[in-house]
Amino acid sequence: xxxxxxxxxxxxxxxxxxxxxxxxxxxxxxxxxxxxxxxxxxxxxxxxxxxxxxxxxxxxxxxxxxxxxxxxxxxxxxxxxxxxxxxxxxxxxxxxxxxxxxxxxxxxxxxxxxxxxxxxxxxxxxxxxxxxxxxxxxxxxxxxxxxxxxxxxxxxxxxxxxxxxxxxxxxxxxxxxxxxxxxxxxxxxxxxxxxxxxxxxxxxxxxxxxxxxxxxxxxxxxxxxxxxxxxxxxxxxxxxxxxxxxxxxxxxxxxxxxxxxxxxxxxxxxxxxxxxxxxxxxxxxxxxxxxxxxxxxxxxxxxxxxxxxxxxxxxxxxxxxxxxxxxxxxxxxxxxxxxxxxxxxxxxxxxxxxxxxxxxxxxxxxxxxxxxxxxxxxxxxxxxxxxxxxxxxxxxxxxxxxxxxxxxxxxxxxxxxxxxxx
Numbered sequence: 557x558x559x560x561x562x563x564x565x566x567x568x569x570x571x572x573x574x575x576x577x578x579x580x581x582x583x584x585x586x587x588x589x590x591x592x593x594x595x596x597x598x599x600x601x602x603x604x605x606x607x608x609x610x611x612x613x614x615x616x617x618x619x620x621x622x623x624x625x626x627x628x629x630x631x632x633x634x635x636x637x638x639x640x641x642x643x644x645x646x647x648x649x650x651x652x653x654x655x656x657x658x659x660x661x662x663x664x665x666x667x668x669x670x671x672x673x674x675x676x677x678x679x680x681x682x683x684x685x686x687x688x689x690x691x692x693x694x695x696x697x698x699x700x701x702x703x704x705x706x707x708x709x710x711x712x713x714x715x716x717x718x719x720x721x722x723x724x725x726x727x728x729x730x731x732x733x734x735x736x737x738x739x740x741x742x743x744x745x746x747x748x749x750x751x752x753x754x755x756x757x758x759x760x761x762x763x764x765x766x767x768x769x770x771x772x773x774x775x776x777x778x779x780x781x782x783x784x785x786x787x788x789x790x791x792x793x794x795x796x797x798x799x800x801x802x803x804x805x806x807x808x809x810x811x812x813x814x815x816x817x818x819x820x821x822x823x824x825x826x827x828x829x830x831x832x833x834x835x836x837x838x839x840x841x842x843x844x845x846x847x848x849x850x851x852x853x854x855x856x857x858x859x860x861x862x863x864x865x866x867x868x869x870x871x872x873x874x875x876x877x878x879x880x881x882x883x884x885x886x887x888x889x890x891x892x893x894x895x896x897x898x899x900x901x902x903x904x905x906x907x908x909x910x911x912x913x914x915x916x917x918x919x920x921x922x923x924x925x926x927x928x929x930x931x932x933x934x935x936x937x938x939x940x941x942x943x944x945x946x947x948x949x950x951x952x953x954x955x956x957x958x959x960x961x962x963x964x965x966x967x968x969x970x971x972x973x974x975x976x977x978x
Contacts, residue, residue, distance in 0.1 A: 584659075587611025587873070595934050606871060609930040612657075612921045613873035617650065618642070618667025618890065619674040620879055625697055626734040629722070629767045631668050634799030634894040641674055646881040646912060651680075653917035654687055666695035666718070667878065668891060672705060682712035691715045695765065695978065697733065698741035706748045714760040718792070718978045719745055721764050724778030732772065745786040763790035765978045769806035792978035797969060798896050809974045810898070811848065813942050825852045832856050865936040867971050875921060882908040883920045885929065887977055888970060889963060897941065897967055903952040907963040938966035942974075 568578045578588060592608040621632065622639040654660060663684050671677045671694055685692050693716040709717065723729030729738035752758035764783040766776060780791055798804045828851035833839060847853060853860045869886035877883055878890040889907045896902055909926040920926065939956035949956055956964040969975040
């Protein structure tokens with residue numbers, strides 16, 4: 557059987573008034589309602605439209621910061637918070653807000669803790685799915701995914717299950733995820749796969765989240781192979797954000813932060829345009845030298861530097877609700893925690909815009925201060941702290957040398973495409 561890979565294009569047209577008319581279904585999908593403002597980026601042969609800052613497309617819900625493991629990569633190694641769990645009352649505020657939203661956003665259950673530690677998480681997944689939420693996701697370390705929880709998640713209508721897998725052998729896995737055993741997780745995931753309804757597109761879909769470090773990067777191919785053994789469809793790789801001094805030496809991106817090849821838009825940097833080609837013993841040394849040549853690089857027309865100075869949380873129209881009900885723009889701002897920018901400690905202070913106990917999700921989203929903050933992130937006029945990182949202002953996210961109000965995002969590794977969440 558031959559499967560067609562031809563893509564179906566959507567077409568816009570210019571009417572007699574000179575206005576660009578976009579198909580209604582596309583406009584609705586991207587929040588292009590009357591009065592919406594959106595940013596345009598011009599490329600060599602295209603104009604890219606960004607999602608309006610008024611469109612809320614996805615809500616991250618953190619059921620708990622408690623966890624049954626003690627992973628070396630975890631945020632919790634860099635803070636002083638004690639365990640917290642979302643109350644039924646807090647979730648009801650979220651649920652009531654969702655009931656009154658049109659269109660409904662996607663919902664993702666996850667944060668800093670393990671969602672399955674909270675006894676209500678699966679029940680809450682079922683309830684938001686019954687509301688008609690288009691896509692509901694959850695992330696887990698896989699250790700608590702016994703047969704009962706697996707059946708309940710499937711019956712709840714979960715659309716996507718992410719499992720964290722940072723090693724391909726029992727030894728390397730337990731070296732990162734203290735208290736967990738890889739054979740148990742693999743057994744749980746393979747059973748979960750078999751319990752899904754048969755078909756070419758079984759639900760929930762399965763994804764693997766991998767945190768890359770010096771100690772495990774060579775195992776990434778084997779981790780992908782393990783994921784395919786339980787029919788994972790998605791693989792998400794992030795660098796580690798060190799929460800302790802010991803984890804600084806595990807970073808794989810220090811050259812990336814200091815190399816101007818990854819600074820998008822600099823007219824003073826030579827540009828290197830590469831085609832697609834095989835990466836093998838013949839090409840790898842030459843390609844490695846090209847990638848570290850100091851040039852701004854594009855691969856098959858896609859600029860690698862385009863991942864810099866971009867907040868994917870804001871670009872994607874997401875909001876994060878911490879376990880206590882307070883709304884933050886992203887995972888990194890839900891909790892005050894310590895990490896490292898280059899070799900100096902960096903304190904990321906919590907920044908929230910109100911509580912679901914006091915205001916609806918829509919009211920929180922359209923808070924004037926929150927809207928202004930998202931506009932600043934779209935323009936990203938912050939000091940380039942991740943590339944410089946040398947002044948006294950780079951020790952936290954409170955202020956920068958450009959005079960931006962708190963929180964400043966020039967210190968954010970997510971915005972440089974270094975750290976990412978599934």
